[in-house]
Amino acid sequence: MQDLNVAGTDSIPSIQANWASGRLEMKGDSYPENAFELYQPVIDWIEVFLKTENRPLLMQLQLLYLNTSSIRAMMDMLDLLEDAHKQGKPVGVTWLYERDNERVAELAEEFREDYTLRFDIVPQE
Amino acid sequence: MVKVQELLENRIVSLLENPDYAGHPLSEGLAELFERYCEQTRQIERIAHISDRYQEAERDRHIDTTTRYQRQLRQIAKVMRISDRYQHMLRDMNERLYWISSHDELTGLPNRRQMQAHLKRELQQLAERGGQFCVALADLDHFKAINDTYGHDIGDKALAAIANCLSEHIRGYDLCGRWGGEEFLLIFPHSDTRAAEAILARLHEVVGALVSHQLPEQIVLSVSFGLSACHKGDEALDQILKRVDGALYQAKREGRKRTVVV
Incomplete structure (x- = not known):
């Protein structure tokens, strides 16, 4: 499977999926015109990784604003990781936020609710 | 019911196996009839088995659909909740930006x-x-x-x-x-x-x-x-x-x- 590399803009986050290191990083705002088009390759990438590899997969997020369809896509990705976690696979999520923007942390906590996988919300200076 | 059926079958088998009735025209007729009966019983059992499998699959599918439906319902509720929070955040940011654009930072007075x-x-x-x-x-x-x-x-x-x-x-x-x-x-x-x-x-x-x-x-x-x-x-x-x-x-x-x- 190829790595994914999407350059971020004002309306979409930068997306880097690295197969070798088992890391998926997304950073920025997300209000794309077509969230399905943007995130389906990422969802596919996660699915293939989880199906073919037993190595750890870490998703690192540093997201600010998400529109409704991006929230939905994000939850689809988190659901995939949660299912993998329930099957005993080593997966985890880290959500980074700037310390002075507590509201982002609160939103990350909303996302974390209901999941049992490792989901860290980490402040940055 | 199964027991009655079994007793009847055993009785027919023993009648057909009894050498005293061998060659009797009724015995031959009974043998043919018994064979057809056994065949039809097998068919009925097969049909019942297949039908049971269908019912089982249908029930599983129903449970699966219900689970999926409930999961999606939970997901929609969560998406709405998070989306509402983002909107609140945007509204507050908008108010803050409006304040910044209309007020003087040092004195807090209108600009x-x-x-x-x-x-x-x-x-x-x-x-x-x-x-x-x-x-x-x-x-x-x-x-x-x-x-x-x-x-x-x-x-x-x-x-x-x-x-x-x-x-x-x-x-x-x-x-x-x-x-x-x-x-x-x-x-x-x-x-x-x-x-x-x-x-x-x-x-x-x-x-x-x-x-x-x-x-x-x-x-x-x-x-x-x-x-x-x-x-x-x-x-x-x-x-x-x-x-x-x-x-x-x-x-x-x-x-x-x-x-x-x-």
């Missing part, structure tokens, strides 16, 4: 843009309903000297102290904003120059008596005012501002700490 909007509104009201309102331009006396002597930090504190003092001692419906630098603009709706002058006289007093623990004791603050009344709703904003600016300049020239009315 020049906001005061211009207030002035336009007052003029519009004047055009519609008549009456009058007053505009005053205030300038902190000797501000340059304060800055030069004590530094910009103290200068900023002096501006914040004056802003606080002016806005606290005007009437509830009067307006006070930072016009720029050490200048403040005041609007007195529905007031003639006599009423406005009385307020400005009070402001001279409170500014003179201002004690701030954030400022060096030796600093005694004072302000100069240029005041003018507006009677015509179609008067150009620039013209009014030019008039109060001229009055303020005159107050400065005449020795500061005073009000000049034009």
Whole structure:
């Protein structure tokens, strides 16, 4: 499977999926015109990784604003990781936020609710 | 039922196996009939088995659909909840941006843009309903000297102290904003120059008596005012501002700490 590399803009986050290191990083705002088009390759990438590899997969997020369809896509990705976690696979999520923007942390906590996988919300200076 | 069936079958088998009945025409007929019976029983059992499998699959599918439906329902509820929070965040950010664009960060007073909007509104009201309102331009006396002597930090504190003092001692419906630098603009709706002058006289007093623990004791603050009344709703904003600016300049020239009315 190829790595994914999407350059971020004002309306979409930068997306880097690295197969070798088992890391998926997304950073920025997300209000794309077509969230399905943007995130389906990422969802596919996660699915293939989880199906073919037993190595750890870490998703690192540093997201600010998400529109409704991006929230939905994000939850689809988190659901995939949660299912993998329930099957005993080593997966985890880290959500980074700037310390002075507590509201982002609160939103990350909303996302974390209901999941049992490792989901860290980490402040940055 | 199964037991009855088994007993009957055993009975038929033993009858057919009994050598005493061998070759009897009824025995041959019974053998044929029994064979067809066994075949049909097998068929019925097969059909029942397949039908059971279908029912089982259908039940599993129903359970699966219900689980998926409930999961999606939970997901939708969560998406809505998170989306609502993002909208709240945006609304708050919007309010904050609006405040920043309409207020002065240092003093917390409405900024020049906001005061211009207030002035336009007052003029519009004047055009519609008549009456009058007053505009005053205030300038902190000797501000340059304060800055030069004590530094910009103290200068900023002096501006914040004056802003606080002016806005606290005007009437509830009067307006006070930072016009720029050490200048403040005041609007007195529905007031003639006599009423406005009385307020400005009070402001001279409170500014003179201002004690701030954030400022060096030796600093005694004072302000100069240029005041003018507006009677015509179609008067150009620039013209009014030019008039109060001229009055303020005159107050400065005449020795500061005073009000000049034009």
